[in-house]
Amino acid sequence: MATAPQGIFDLLSPYPPGWGGVLLTGAASTVAISAGAFLIGLVLGTGGALGKLSGSRPLRLLLQFYTIAIRAVPELILIVGLYYAGMDGLNRLLALFNLPGFELNGFAVAIAVLGFVQGAYMTEVLRGAILAIPVGQIEAAKAFGMGPGLRFRRIVLPALLPNALPGLANLWMSIMKDSALIAVVGYQELALATRLAGASTKHYFIFFMASALIYLALTLISNALFNLIEKRVRRGQPKPAGGFAP
Amino acid sequence: MTFSWIDAYWPLLLTGAWQTIALLVISVVFGFLIAIGLAFAQVSGGPVTRALSRGYCTFFRGTPLLIQLWLLYYGVGSLLPMIPGIRQSLFWPILREGFFFAAVSFTLNYAAYEAEVLRGALLAVPKGELEAGRAFGMSRWKLTRRIWLPRAIRIALPTIGGEIVMQLKSTPLAFTVTVMDLYAVATKVRQDTLLVYEPLIVVTVFYLVITAIIAGTFRLLERQVPMRR
Numbered sequence: 001m002a003t004a005p006q007g008i009f010d011l012l013s014p015y016p017p018g019w020g021g022v023l024l025t026g027a028a029s030t031v032a033i034s035a036g037a038f039l040i041g042l043v044l045g046t047g048g049a050l051g052k053l054s055g056s057r058p059l060r061l062l063l064q065f066y067t068i069a070i071r072a073v074p075e076l077i078l079i080v081g082l083y084y085a086g087m088d089g090l091n092r093l094l095a096l097f098n099l100p101g102f103e104l105n106g107f108a109v110a111i112a113v114l115g116f117v118q119g120a121y122m123t124e125v126l127r128g129a130i131l132a133i134p135v136g137q138i139e140a141a142k143a144f145g146m147g148p149g150l151r152f153r154r155i156v157l158p159a160l161l162p163n164a165l166p167g168l169a170n171l172w173m174s175i176m177k178d179s180a181l182i183a184v185v186g187y188q189e190l191a192l193a194t195r196l197a198g199a200s201t202k203h204y205f206i207f208f209m210a211s212a213l214i215y216l217a218l219t220l221i222s223n224a225l226f227n228l229i230e231k232r233v234r235r236g237q238p239k240p241a242g243g244f245a246p
Numbered sequence: 247m248t249f250s251w252i253d254a255y256w257p258l259l260l261t262g263a264w265q266t267i268a269l270l271v272i273s274v275v276f277g278f279l280i281a282i283g284l285a286f287a288q289v290s291g292g293p294v295t296r297a298l299s300r301g302y303c304t305f306f307r308g309t310p311l312l313i314q315l316w317l318l319y320y321g322v323g324s325l326l327p328m329i330p331g332i333r334q335s336l337f338w339p340i341l342r343e344g345f346f347f348a349a350v351s352f353t354l355n356y357a358a359y360e361a362e363v364l365r366g367a368l369l370a371v372p373k374g375e376l377e378a379g380r381a382f383g384m385s386r387w388k389l390t391r392r393i394w395l396p397r398a399i400r401i402a403l404p405t406i407g408g409e410i411v412m413q414l415k416s417t418p419l420a421f422t423v424t425v426m427d428l429y430a431v432a433t434k435v436r437q438d439t440l441l442v443y444e445p446l447i448v449v450t451v452f453y454l455v456i457t458a459i460i461a462g463t464f465r466l467l468e469r470q471v472p473m474r475r
Contacts, residue, residue, distance in 0.1 A: 205321030
């Protein structure tokens with residue numbers, strides 16, 4: 001123990017006696033989990049929003065239940081519950097087809113679970129964004145004889161993006177922070193990597209401060225990126241009239 | 247689905263519920279008080295207080311609550327005993343508990359989110375009302391106390407309700423630092439009885455009931471002071 005590295009830079013160095021590499025690997029898997037869940041949420045949310053706006057009555061009720069239930073239950077309970085339920089369900093499904101059950105990859109389950117939760121929030125954001133599109137634009141597209149697919153791709157999607165982006169940016173930030181909850185079910189992303197580093201060196205404060213700063217850097221970088229994207233999708237939109245400043 | 251375990255565990259469930267509610271009330275009340283200070287620091291403070299308050303809000307809103315909680319519990323908690331004499335002090339039995347760290351980190355976190363909401367609301371109070379107050383010869387302090395803050399709180403009321411529900415939904419994190427809250431009780435039932443879903447369902451229903459109570463209370467509150475839109 002006496003020869004163990006003790007300085008902050010020794011502890012955080014990216015090469016094996018230091019724990020910096022472990023933290024960075026954890027951060028990479030945090031970003032990967034968040035990105036995967038964000039994409040799954042985007043797909044579920046688009047489907048959910050379109051279903052809520054134009055689906056049949058039973059489908060609308062089902063989606064209503066999905067969004068309300070997911071948004072009302074604490075994330076930790078959802079993640080733990082779905083994590084076990086997802087593993088259990090898949091193994092039972094495999095057993096049904098006489099396939100051998102297997103220990104699921106924690107990474108895939110984490111993405112699936114967070115994406116399913118994210119989908120409920122995305123549904124609401126995208127629904128609001130679609131509703132904010134002037135009806136005339138969609139009617140004009142119909143009048144030109146565009147089918148639903150073409151209409152969505154050419155008219156609805158570009159028009160909803162500026163409305164939806166602030167909400168999507170918020171969701172991205174919240175999913176990066178929610179992905180820390182995966183640590184509770186034992187998958188090693190940034191939060192759990194930090195706890196391991198702290199537990200084996202007893203320098204908890206340094207490591208948690210370091211990982212807080214990594215999360216903060218990720219958040220700030222994403223914030224800047226989303227601002228750039230928003231400026232890009234808002235090009236060609238009229239600037240808000242003067243005298244609107246708070 | 248078997249729910250017969252409830253007979254044996256209901257006293258534990260009640261203490262768990264009590265801990266959850268205590269965490270929620272403590273963090274919301276103290277967090278709100280801190281948030282008032284932070285919001286005013288950003289709206290009417292000097293450049294230094296403004297930067298400090300902004301930095302605080304960015305840090306606590308930009309990092310996961312779980313990391314903040316572990317930073318306090320493991321990080322600060324492991325540094326605390328180095329302060330000479332703290333083990334003999336009156337407060338040690340409190341400072342030793344996970345509950346203390348959970349309450350502090352939830353309070354600090356809630357304050358950051360709430361400050362941002364209040365800041366927007368303070369800026370949204372119509373200028374004319376503040377000018378009217380000033381025309382009546384109200385001092386800065388009286389104007390803030392009688393008009394600016396109450397109007398801002400009224401404007402922020404719907405958002406505050408939402409923030410409290412969000413806060414309720416983060417309280418289960420306390421179980422990671424040995425607090426015996428409602429979620430921890432569900433985990434204990436799972437370990438004892440090997441039932442996975444039933445305890446989670448019971449606990450979920452409890453959270454839903456509290457959410458409904460909070461939402462109902464805020465609907466009543468909002469009706470007390472009708473607002474012209």
